[in-house]
Amino acid sequence: MRLYSELADWFHLLTAPEEYAEEAAEFVRLAEEAGDGELQTLLELGAGGGNNASHLKARFTCTLTDVSEEMLALSRGLNPECEHVVGDMRTLRLGRTFDVVLVHDAVMYMTTEVDLRAVFETAFAHTRPGGVALFQPDCTRETLVEKTDCGGHDGDNRALRYLEWVRDPNPRDSTYEVDYLVALREGDAPVRVVQDHHVEGVFANNEWLEWLGALGFEARAERVVYDDGAEEITVFVARRPAERAR
Numbered sequence: 651m652r653l654y655s656e657l658a659d660w661f662h663l664l665t666a667p668e669e670y671a672e673e674a675a676e677f678v679r680l681a682e683e684a685g686d687g688e689l690q691t692l693l694e695l696g697a698g699g700g701n702n703a704s705h706l707k708a709r710f711t712c713t714l715t716d717v718s719e720e721m722l723a724l725s726r727g728l729n730p731e732c733e734h735v736v737g738d739m740r741t742l743r744l745g746r747t748f749d750v751v752l753v754h755d756a757v758m759y760m761t762t763e764v765d766l767r768a769v770f771e772t773a774f775a776h777t778r779p780g781g782v783a784l785f786q787p788d789c790t791r792e793t794l795v796e797k798t799d800c801g802g803h804d805g806d807n808r809a810l811r812y813l814e815w816v817r818d819p820n821p822r823d824s825t826y827e828v829d830y831l832v833a834l835r836e837g838d839a840p841v842r843v844v845q846d847h848h849v850e851g852v853f854a855n856n857e858w859l860e861w862l863g864a865l866g867f868e869a870r871a872e873r874v875v876y877d878d879g880a881e882e883i884t885v886f887v888a889r890r891p892a893e894r895a896r
């Protein structure tokens with residue numbers, strides 16, 4: 651995907667760190683409600699440009715992982731105090747556990763049951779007993795709507811605007827399509843337009859809950875309202891039960 655490779659250093663003009671404050675506050679609230687004991691450490695899978703982390707690092711010691719070296723380089727600039735590790739969320743194994751594991755919009759790139767369940771295994775392996783894993787997909791099968799959106803920001807001698815076009819050609823399968831038309835302005839040079847086509851995954855609530863439960867998570871779906879009611883999103887809150895003393 652061009653957005654996360656050749657265009658990675660433009661990412662904060664596509665979606666700016668300030669826009670993530672409300673979601674980060676919800677992640678803190680949900681983790682604190684669901685987790686046992688002190689919550690100090692957080693692992694994010696698919697941390698991208700580190701936008702969530704730029705807020706979460708005030709509350710947790712954060713370890714940020716992503717499959718894209720370029721995106722992690724951007725995050726390192728924003729979050730130099732956080733640990734950064736390159737890795738695929740389906741196969742990453744750090745050999746240690748965390749109080750909180752977070753998987754935000756990056757989980758949309760899991761397009762098959764096998765891939766999504768592999769992410770759940772990664773999350774389970776890295777959540778300490780009594781800890782909590784939070785998953786916030788952009789949509790589920792119940793909430794996916796075809797739409798267009800636009801936005802972007804001005805930076806230092808550069809600016810970006812985008813059109814995002816969401817289509818679901820086959821509502822019976824586990825994928826949908828997102829096309830981005832991105833206009834890039836640098837100095838006085840003419841605007842350059844880049845297109846990027848993403849295939850994303852979509853699964854039903856009951857599939858999420860069944861597959862999380864099969865691993866041993868105690869999972870529930872919580873509807874969270876953002877942006878003064880303009881947006882309502884499902885967050886899957888998955889608690890790893892504390893180990894019982896024998």
Ligand SMILES: C[S@@+](CC[C@H](N)C(=O)[O-])C[C@H]1O[C@@H](n2cnc3c(N)ncnc32)[C@H](O)[C@@H]1O
Pocket residue numbers: 654670695696697698699700701702703715716717718721737738739740754755756757759
């Ligand atoms: C929209 S960005 C995430 C932005 C992030 N929420 C933030 O706070 O900046 C999506 C990210 O998913 C990452 N990604 C896609 N497939 C992945 C995989 N299999 N494992 C880890 N990261 C992946 C991409 O490299 C990209 O950085």
